[in-house]
Amino acid sequence: MRNAPLGALETAAALRRGEIDVRELAADSLDAARGVGAEVGAFAHVLEELTREQARTAAEGIEDARRGGTLDELGQRSPLWGVPMPIKDLTQVAGQPFEAGSMALRGNIATVTDGVAQRLLDAGTLTVGKTSTPEFGMPCYTEPATGAPARTPWDLRRTAGGSSGGAAAAVASGVVPIAHGSDGGGSVRIPAACCGIVGIKPSRGVVSPGPYSTEGMGLATDGVLSRSVRDAAVGLDLIAGPRDGDFMPRPRPPMSYLDSVGRAPGPLRIGVLLEPLAAKTDVHPAALRGVERAIELLHGLGHVTTPIPAPFTPQEWAAFMPLWSVGAASIPLEAQQEGELLELTRWLREQGQGYSGVDLAQALSGVQAIARRTGEAFSAYDVVLTPTLSGPPAFPGELQLPGGADDFGAQCAFTPWTSSWNMIGNAAMSVPLHREEIDGTELPFGIQLGGTRPGEEALLLALAAQLEELDPWPLVREPSAA
Known part of the structure; x- marks a missing residue:
């Protein structure tokens, strides 16, 4: 492990003091993107000009x-201002490549800039590149058809997670201090856990999808990946906010997310949920020990933890499936592009095309019913604590299985908690609190802090900052082939 480079806020301050020249920083970041970034498969496109x-x-x-x-x-x-912050290749920047990890969009150039990207550009950040994503962001691993797979720098044999895998790999390996991501079922938190960094998915409506995208099924939102909680907070400050015409806007809070990090919460009532939600699966003992480590710290901070049961079964969770597959089926593609899709994407689209309008309406009602029941079950608590993943960063072959159904099932078993917070629409974040040696290699294990009510980003960030102060984690990992 090498000495950690500066974080995002530290870099910005050094730029303003004149200790770093922003043009030299840009050159160094571009070199790192082509060097270390290539080792971990971080970038779909490096944007030098x-x-x-x-x-x-x-x-x-x-x-x-x-x-x-x-x-x-x-x-x-x-x-x-002047800080490197790459944009995920599911988000458009006018005049730049936009391939979404799919051969169906190979060579495509965006004609518009999505609103969240425009906010980052207007904030004076340096894009550096478009980070790698799997095809249309569908799986929880990043094995794009258009480029190199994303790998965790902790062990280059293992996945960086997905679908913001390139973003997480870039941050964890020290190429950039912060990155944009997006999350429709855990796609910020999963790679954050795999790469040993912080990842936050805000509540539904906190970050507008406008003006060129819509809320769709209400599952996906933009988020932030960073090495520190303060950097995650300031990144969220940059991208948060409603736009005219939003279907479910949530106004910005009176205090910035960065300022909220310094306000200690508590004492909090924290529910501890260890039972998998999306699949019946075993949970690795190290993942459970990560939660135990968090509980000990939380008790020392004066918070109260209580074990709680799952609010719904994996069978009931299946109400999520039509929304996910219909979302895949609704991606506008020409007939000739269908043959260029990967097997999982084809399977999801076939599943989605098989549902009727009535099926979709029933699925939406089912998800809303689960969200209501979950809200009632969580109402006695301020935060819910879970492992982020059921085990260590996976080997790609453990997830990317032949046959779409088997592939999807393996993903659910690997990520049995994250998607539930997309269903209920509350904020959630992964915190890299724990590490353990697995088969001779030290690997990260994240814990997930889940909001119990909408709009609790500030609370989660403040709690995560308390944990970070008591038990800080390694900031940068030298890529290792283990």
Whole structure:
């Protein structure tokens, strides 16, 4: 493990103080993306021309602020001005590649910039590149048809998770301090756990999908991956906020997420949920020991923990399936593109095309019923604690199985908690609290902090910051072939 480079907020402060030149930082980040980033499969596309142009603009902004004596104002207005923050290749940036990990979109160039990406560009961040994602972000591993697979730097034989696997690998290996991701069933939290970093999925409606996307099934939202809780908070500050026409907007809180990190919560009532929700599966003892480690820390902080049962069964969780597969079936593709899809995507689309409008309506009602029942079951608690994953970062062959049904089943067994927070729509985050040696290699194990009510991002961030202060985790991992 090498010395950790600066975090996102630390980098921004060093840029404003003149200790780092943003053009040199851009060059170093591009070199790292092509070097270490390539080792871990972090990037679908390295965007050199765009990044160097952004660095020139950022340098001019810093110089103008220095001459005008407004550096503090720049930091308050754009706290990550000049900081590398790549964008996942499920999100469009006009004039740049947008392939979504699929041969069906090979060579495609985006004609518009999605709203969340525009917010990052307007904040003065350096894009560096589009991070790797599996085909259309469907699986919980990142094995794109268009490029190299994403691997955790803790063990290059194992997956970085998905679908924000490239983003997590870039952050964990030290290429960038922070990255954009998106999460429709755990796609920020799963790779965060696999790579030993922080990942937060905000509540439904916190980050607008507009102006070019819609809420769809209400499962997916944009999120942030970083090495520290404070960086995750400031990243969420950059992308959060409603837009005109949102179907389910949630207004920004009066206090920034970054400021909320410094406000100690508590004492909190924390439910501990160890029973898998999406599948009947064994849970690795190390994953359970990660929760035990969290419980000990939480008790030391004055919080109260209580074991709680699962609010629904894996069979009832299956109400999620039509929403996921109909979402896959609704991706607009031409007939000739269908033959270029990977097996899992084809299977999901076939499943989705087999459901009627009545089936979809019943699935939506079923998910809402589960969400209501879960909300009632969680109402006595402020936070729910689970393992993030059922085991260590998986070998790709354990998840990417022949046959779409077997592949999907293996994914559910690996990620039996994360998707439930997409169904209920509350915030959730993975915190890299635990590590253990498995078969001679040290590997990370995340714990998940799940909100029990909508809009509790600030609470989760503040609690995670308490854990980070008491039991800090390694920040950067040198890629290891184990």
